[in-house]
Amino acid sequence: MGALMKKRSKKRKFDRNAAFSMNLANPNSDEKDAVQRMISLEGKLFCFSGKSISEILTAEAIDPENEKPETRHSYRVIYQIGTENSFVARTLIQAKKILDSVILREGLEKQKILNHVWTCAKLLFNCEESYHKIFTETTELMHECDAIISQYKTGSHVPPLPQVEYLEQHVVAFLGSAKRFLEASHKLLCIFYGSPCFESNFKSYREWMAENKPNQKEIRHLLEQDKDWIQFIAWSRNALDVNHSKPQFKVTIENFKFHKGNKFTNPCWSHDFREKTGGIKSEPSDIINDMNIYITNMLTFFEEVFLICIQDNWDSRYDFQLHKHTEKEVNMKCPCIYFASLKLQ
Numbered sequence: 001m002g003a004l005m006k007k008r009s010k011k012r013k014f015d016r017n018a019a020f021s022m023n024l025a026n027p028n029s030d031e032k033d034a035v036q037r038m039i040s041l042e043g044k045l046f047c048f049s050g051k052s053i054s055e056i057l058t059a060e061a062i063d064p065e066n067e068k069p070e071t072r073h074s075y076r077v078i079y080q081i082g083t084e085n086s087f088v089a090r091t092l093i094q095a096k097k098i099l100d101s102v103i104l105r106e107g108l109e110k111q112k113i114l115n116h117v118w119t120c121a122k123l124l125f126n127c128e129e130s131y132h133k134i135f136t137e138t139t140e141l142m143h144e145c146d147a148i149i150s151q152y153k154t155g156s157h158v159p160p161l162p163q164v165e166y167l168e169q170h171v172v173a174f175l176g177s178a179k180r181f182l183e184a185s186h187k188l189l190c191i192f193y194g195s196p197c198f199e200s201n202f203k204s205y206r207e208w209m210a211e212n213k214p215n216q217k218e219i220r221h222l223l224e225q226d227k228d229w230i231q232f233i234a235w236s237r238n239a240l241d242v243n244h245s246k247p248q249f250k251v252t253i254e255n256f257k258f259h260k261g262n263k264f265t266n267p268c269w270s271h272d273f274r275e276k277t278g279g280i281k282s283e284p285s286d287i288i289n290d291m292n293i294y295i296t297n298m299l300t301f302f303e304e305v306f307l308i309c310i311q312d313n314w315d316s317r318y319d320f321q322l323h324k325h326t327e328k329e330v331n332m333k334c335p336c337i338y339f340a341s342l343k344l345q
Contacts, residue, residue, distance in 0.1 A: 036083040036334055039096055040111075041118045046078075048093065050333055053079040079125055083334040087128050087295075090303055091121035094336040098307075098322075101340040103315040113191060116184070120302055123181035127298065130174035131291045137164045138266055138288055145256055145264050153262045163255045164267055171253055171269070174291060175237035178298060182230055185302045189219075192309040200234055202227065219308045226301055233294060235273050249275040254284055307338060319343040 037048040038056075045056040057074040083089055095117040099110045141162045152158045164170075179200060186205050189195040193213055198204035206223045209216065238244045239251045254268045268284030307322055314320050321343050330337065 033082065034333075037093060037096070039092070039114075041092075042115050047075070048088065049082045050084045051080070051082045052077050053082055053088070081125065081128070084332065085128075086335050087124050087299060088121070089335045090299060090337055091124060092117055093334055094303070094338060095306055097336060098310060098338065098340045102310060102320050103318055104310075105313050105315055108192070108313060116187065116191060117306070120181060120184045120188075123177045123184060124295070124298060124302070126177035127174050127181065127295050130170045130177065131288075131295055134164060134167065134170050134174075134267065134291070135288050141256060142266065149258075149262050149264065158258060158262065161256045161258055161264055167255050167267055168253050171287065172240055172242055175233065175240065178233050178294060179237040181298055181302075182233060185298075185305055188305055188309050192313050193219075202230055202234070216312055219305070219312065222301075222304055222308065226297070229294070229297055230301070232278070235276055235278060236271065239271065239273065246275060248272055252284075253287075303338070310340070 031051060033049040033051045035047055035049050039046050039048060044061070045058070047054045047056055054075045054077045057076060059072060062074065079088075081088055083093055092114075096114060099114060104110065141164060145161050148161060149158055182202070183200050186202060187197060189205055189209065190197050193209065193216065195205060195208050195212070198208070202223075206220070206227065209220050209223065213220070235249075236251050239246075239249050241250075245251070249272065251269055251271045254265070254270075256267065257265050259265060265284070267287045269287050269290070270281050270284040271278075272280045272282075274280055311322060319342060320340055322338055322340050324338055325336070
């Protein structure tokens with residue numbers, strides 16, 4: 001009996017190749033975060049939860065040579081946003097659903113396309129993170145600025161106003177990721193239409209499409225329609241002091257600033273693009289408002305480019321259609337807007 005009890009208490013040997021489960025808790029949040037999707041990207045496995053994105057680190061990935069057979073599986077949270085965030089839902093998740101619903105023309109690889117969408121999405125997430133940092137700190141400091149001025153305006157002077165920490169660095173990060181995002185989004189034209197890669201020379205993409213794909217009117221119209229704000233973002237990034245600014249090609253960034261009449265302005269920026277025939281804006285505009293417009297434009301641009309590329313390149317032997325969810329149909333756990341299906345006869 002004693003020998004039997006000893007045998008039963010013996011630990012089962014760990015088999016790294018066996019099926020396993022793990023609790024994907026977000027160490028930075030106490031909120032419950034249900035898993036929505038598991039997707040393979042760039043040879044890795046990612047878990048998309050409602051409020052976070054995690055990379056699954058299998059024992060094989062950590063120790064590919066099996067030098068330490070006792071190595072356990074793990075994971076790491078790589079983004080503090082998940083499928084409930086529209087930037088996640090309307091880039092990677094929406095693209096995955098659409099690709100799963102259609103058959104593409106011969107020569108196009110769905111995994112390659114999805115990997116590239118992931119490249120675009122990560123750059124957009126970076127933009128959103130930089131914007132969020134400026135937005136959060138600015139919102140908090142606005143109340144402090146109000147309080148300081150109210151307290152001291154009856155005296156002889158007002159103390160220095162608080163400043164958004166690392167404002168310029170956040171702006172540099174935002175515009176850098178934004179430009180790279182637009183470059184990556186244009187590379188969808190290389191994948192779907194065979195365009196050469198022109199990097200940030202967006203005009204060359206439009207010219208190549210006009211010359212080589214004259215019948216693809218919808219994508220050409222979109223590129224033409226959005227060219228001005230796309231060029232503006234590229235110029236803004238290049239005209240920063242840390243990049244290629246010049247006397248008549250410059251973006252000027254201002255933090256919280258005290259003005260006459262005991263007023264103050266939020267973080268602002270202005271530009272001088274006269275060297276590029278882009279004019280000058282001497283009156284600063286609100287960084288938060290402008291960034292919100294830019295990031296919304298970028299998301300919509302990517303979404304529309306991807307949808308048109310899919311529509312122009314699905315297998316014409318099948319009657320596929322793109323549809324848009326009504327506002328009531330949108331799932332807030334994953335607010336995708338568009339989906340594809342076969343036309344019902």
